[in-house]
Amino acid sequence: MRLTDLPLRQPAYVDLIDWNALSASDGQRLREFGLCEGASVEALHHGGLLGRGPIACKVGRMTVAMRRNHAAAITVRTGPTEEEDA
């Protein structure tokens, strides 16, 4: 499922990132935040009064915020966090 559909506070890991859906600089920033295939993620908060705001999620030990269009480019898988070889 996409990161946008991940229920809050359910540990998951990144399955696939559609880098082509992101601009080069946004892609670089996400990578610098530690987002990569295999990274552990957990959605923590949905922002915005009407729920259409950004998503705050935990990536490794960091908390990062991103808009839904970025989160939609990230496919995640729940289940036991298979300790990433990454």
Place this chain on the structure above:
Amino acid sequence: MTGLPLIALVGNPNAGKSALFNALTGARQKLGNYPGVTVERKAGRFSLSDGRPIELVDLPGTYSLNPTSPDEQVTRDVILGKQQGERLPDALVVVVDASNLDNHLRFALELIALGLPTVVALNMVDLATRDGLELDAAILSRELGVPVISTVAVRKRGLDHLRTELESMLDGSAGKVRASTDQLDFDGLRKEARRIARAAIVRETPSRRMTAAVDRVLLHPVAGFVILLALLFVMFQAVFSWAAAPADMMEGWVTALGETVTAILPPGILHDFLLQGVVGGVGAVVVFLPQILILFFFILMLEATGYMARAAFLMDALMARVGLSGRAFIPLLSSFACAVPGIMATRTIADSKDRLTTILIAPLMTCSARLPVYGLIIAAFIPARSVGPGIGLQGLVLFLLYVAGIVGAMVAAWALRLTVTKGQSGGFLMEMPKYQWPRPQDIVIGLWQRAIIFLKRAGTIILMTNIILWVLASFPQAPAGMRQSEYSIAGRIAGGIHVLVEPIGFNRDISLALLPSMAAREVAVSAIATVYAIDAGDDEDAMNRTLGERLQGRWSLATALAFLAWFVFAPQCISTIAVTRRETNGWKWPMFMIGYLFALAYAAAGLTYWTAVALGLG
């Protein structure tokens, strides 16, 4: 510059670099600019244990040596020895956050690979312990191949250790830097960082993370929003209520200084000049120092605790509606203090149209230079009574003026996004730092620097403008029966302006203040003070009344309100215009900004005046 050994502090944003910098250098800091770019250079001095002085420079935080903004470019260029106006550092102190090792070590590895003498400061160890992490600095040091020192910026022991390490490093071989880091592969570094981090973490007890618990409340879609608004409201109330006592005290000093001038100097032109032009004018601005410091106190606290990023998160959905990035919220919030650093802070916005829109609306945020103007008018015309428990009417009016600026900015952003900065909106990508208690020392240093900047402004740009104004307003001498402020050169210029602004309720006093306050908004206050002092001349009664009391006698409430509305929008600040020109590389956008803001100011003042008159307040 100096021949001292140079050490650069470098690391990720939120690694606690500035706190470490403050702890090492204390008050011995110097703010400047790198030549050719508008990036701030923050340098300071400290001594090694043998007394040798060292120059320490705090480089802008960045996630890698692959820059995406001018700030990050400076960090890269300094470290590679390519930055104009800066020598190659003799050593690097790489600051990493102990509780975010995986991520910060990747950048640390990138820096170590450059080959400069390097020490790693394993910072914020206390916060890592709080989160249940136990680390072994010795393992880390062995794996990285450079000394690693555990530091907590408030504790002396780690700092002493860091000094000793730097000392032996500087005694060693001089640094050479490898020309390029391009061959380093990002994924390889990431994997290596991860491996080292795992080796260095000796124990990890799952503990209740304070940040996550607090975020549940502060980032709650409803509660979080209410708290944000309440915080801003308290901030603006405090600006008025806390500042009252110190401001009265300073006003007392200014009056006493004026009396001293009168006592020492014989009546004459020098006496008038000092009393009216210098003490009266500059003094009228300086008494607002407490209010400005209270405002900065709140902004520094919001930044230091980590709340600022949460505010940006909460605001992003709203910002997106007017086509802005949530990132724009931080420059805009800084613009409440001053639009100049606010506009410079827009460099963290990657999308060029997002950035331009943010620059164009930044001057609408109520900067601290408006406080003297708002403060004077509100104190003179708005009764100090309570309109509810803990809510004063004066504070409420001030809050509404801030809201007017924000609403104006949002509407302007929306309109600009549909017209001159049309295009796809950029994104919002941001790290949310851990919450932490601000170190009192950091807040004090921050406030001290702001106070110095404000007093320097009062002593230079405001003083100069005021001296020129005094001369223009004092000559030629008016014959008996004529008002000096109308007969003088300044009065005649004001007469010309008056024709334009009379329809929106502005009197001659205001017309006279508008031109000099192009230099800086506070000048409006000092200009009015100077002109009244000249008009009062030797009339003791008039001299003994405060500026506010004199205004009450000369302005109607409708005029006062129109004046407030004007200042919400008017782009009266040379520094803002200059920084806009620099940041947009030309005159096109600053001219556009001046034009649209004056048009808005005129319309807002006019609407306020006509409405107030219709309500019988004229």
